[in-house]
Amino acid sequence: MGHWPTLLVIAASLVLSNIGSISATPRLVCYFNSGASLRKGDGQFTVENIDPFLCTHLIFVSGIFNSIVSKGEPGSLDPTVKKFVLLKSKNPKLKLMLSVGSWIDFQSAQYTENVMGSNRANFAHSAAQFLARYGFDGLDFSWPWDFASPANDPKQFVRVLTALKDAFKSSGYLLSVAVTANQSISELSYDFPKIEALVDFVNLKSYNMTDISKSMADHHAPLYTRKWETSGVGSNNVDSVVSYWINKGVSISKLNVGIPFFGKSWTLSSDAYNPPAKALGPGPAGPLTNTQGELAFYEICRHVRVEKDFKAVRSESRLNGPIAYSLRTPGRIWVGYDDVDMVIHKGKYILSKNLGGAVVWDISMDDFRNTCGSGINPLLASLSRTLKVIGQNAELYVSASPDVSPHFILANMTITMLLLIFYSRRMYYL
Numbered sequence: 001m002g003h004w005p006t007l008l009v010i011a012a013s014l015v016l017s018n019i020g021s022i023s024a025t026p027r028l029v030c031y032f033n034s035g036a037s038l039r040k041g042d043g044q045f046t047v048e049n050i051d052p053f054l055c056t057h058l059i060f061v062s063g064i065f066n067s068i069v070s071k072g073e074p075g076s077l078d079p080t081v082k083k084f085v086l087l088k089s090k091n092p093k094l095k096l097m098l099s100v101g102s103w104i105d106f107q108s109a110q111y112t113e114n115v116m117g118s119n120r121a122n123f124a125h126s127a128a129q130f131l132a133r134y135g136f137d138g139l140d141f142s143w144p145w146d147f148a149s150p151a152n153d154p155k156q157f158v159r160v161l162t163a164l165k166d167a168f169k170s171s172g173y174l175l176s177v178a179v180t181a182n183q184s185i186s187e188l189s190y191d192f193p194k195i196e197a198l199v200d201f202v203n204l205k206s207y208n209m210t211d212i213s214k215s216m217a218d219h220h221a222p223l224y225t226r227k228w229e230t231s232g233v234g235s236n237n238v239d240s241v242v243s244y245w246i247n248k249g250v251s252i253s254k255l256n257v258g259i260p261f262f263g264k265s266w267t268l269s270s271d272a273y274n275p276p277a278k279a280l281g282p283g284p285a286g287p288l289t290n291t292q293g294e295l296a297f298y299e300i301c302r303h304v305r306v307e308k309d310f311k312a313v314r315s316e317s318r319l320n321g322p323i324a325y326s327l328r329t330p331g332r333i334w335v336g337y338d339d340v341d342m343v344i345h346k347g348k349y350i351l352s353k354n355l356g357g358a359v360v361w362d363i364s365m366d367d368f369r370n371t372c373g374s375g376i377n378p379l380l381a382s383l384s385r386t387l388k389v390i391g392q393n394a395e396l397y398v399s400a401s402p403d404v405s406p407h408f409i410l411a412n413m414t415i416t417m418l419l420l421i422f423y424s425r426r427m428y429y430l
């Protein structure tokens with residue numbers, strides 16, 4: 001009997017520590033490029049290929065802008081959108097968002113008129129109606145300011161966000177922004193305190209940071225400055241982008257670090273492969289993703305692990321992810337990318353800095369068919385485990401089960417123990 005108070009205190013503190021850790025669990029925001037459903041053969045990635053338990057947020061990308069403006073149905077995309085929102089019935093904790101403002105949207109006259117012009121309140125209202133009609137939880141505003149231009153007006157950007165925030169007030173929809181990693185462009189384009197006040201989180205596009213038209217092959221998403229970089233060039237990495245946004249006063253808990261599931265490729269002009277490597281131009285398009293200078297992770301791992309016509313080299317200090325180069329020369333192909341090891345390393349970086357989480361571009365480029373033999377979705381699953389998103393979903397399975405057999409209780413206790421071990425390891429990173 002005398003032990004009861006002690007036991008109660010222990011039990012209560014266990015519950016509290018669990019709650020405390022859960023509320024601090026990072027986000028894992030996953031972009032779903034709906035255009036990937038048009039890829040051929042093994043490249044085709046549809047809603048059916050999405051595992052609803054690996055991410056905390058899923059963002060549907062592209063093709064919806066015009067139907068928001070016209071208040072119409074999204075045409076041929078309608079069945080895809082309907083299937084996408086049904087993922088929530090599999091995992092009720094999942095947040096489903098819609099991305100608006102890609103390059104395709106941005107270049108249309110409709111966009112200028114409705115988003116950047118005086119129609120923006122109407123646009124925001126239509127967007128809220130669209131989210132409600134399909135059952136989305138929020139909107140990711142992706143203004144593609146990836147170049148410097150006098151048109152990058154911080155006031156205009158804030159006006160659009162304000163209109164969206166106002167339109168979302170009654171429903172409480174989430175609002176996020178996807179922003180460039182380029183700091184000189186950011187300096188011209190963003191009003192940081194206002195963005196901080198208006199959005200739930202910021203998706204830092206801390207990848208694609210190299211220019212494939214330049215005759216220099218380099219990793220497109222380094223974590224830190226590399227030894228060979230001179231000052232000035234050295235701002236082109238994840239840690240520098242993160243520090244920049246923190247220094248601008250944006251809450252660390254709102255910042256999601258962009259992690260690529262693709263590599264950037266070049267054709268080299270010599271056999272020397274150490275970055276920066278001399279290049280003739282962008283590498284050839286991949287057989288399934290069909291884009292010059294870019295390869296999906298599954299196209300890269302096929303070369304390295306299945307066909308073995310590429311050799312991968314990992315940087316020991318992990319200042320950047322691996323590079324892989326074709327063994328065939330001349331005309332050596334070179335690609336810089338993030339593998340499982342690097343994705344876990346970046347996940348630990350996010351935990352150590354107590355950042356909001358990760359955002360991945362995009363889940364259709366992971367090895368979702370296990371063509372390379374490391375399991376299904378090796379990048380996403382590793383990141384999800386590192387950020388403890390998978391652990392949370394296991395807990396969801398248990399509490400959703402009506403079964404109260406001794407096995408269930410035992411399983412529950414085991415899971416609680418595992419969670420505690422996970423969380424205490426998490427503390428270690430902090």
Ligand SMILES: *[C@@H]1O[C@H](CO)[C@@H](O)[C@H](O)[C@H]1NC(C)=O
Nearest residue numbers: 147148182183184185209236
């Ligand atoms: C950032 O953008 C500016 C202007 O477009 C460009 O000159 C510069 O090279 C970019 N920086 C990086 C690191 O890509």
Ligand SMILES: *[C@@H]1O[C@H](CO)[C@@H](O)[C@H](O)[C@H]1NC(C)=O
Nearest residue numbers: 146207208211212262294361
């Ligand atoms: C990378 O940037 C280029 C423009 O510099 C753009 O065309 C391409 O779509 C971007 N890729 C990704 C995956 O964001």
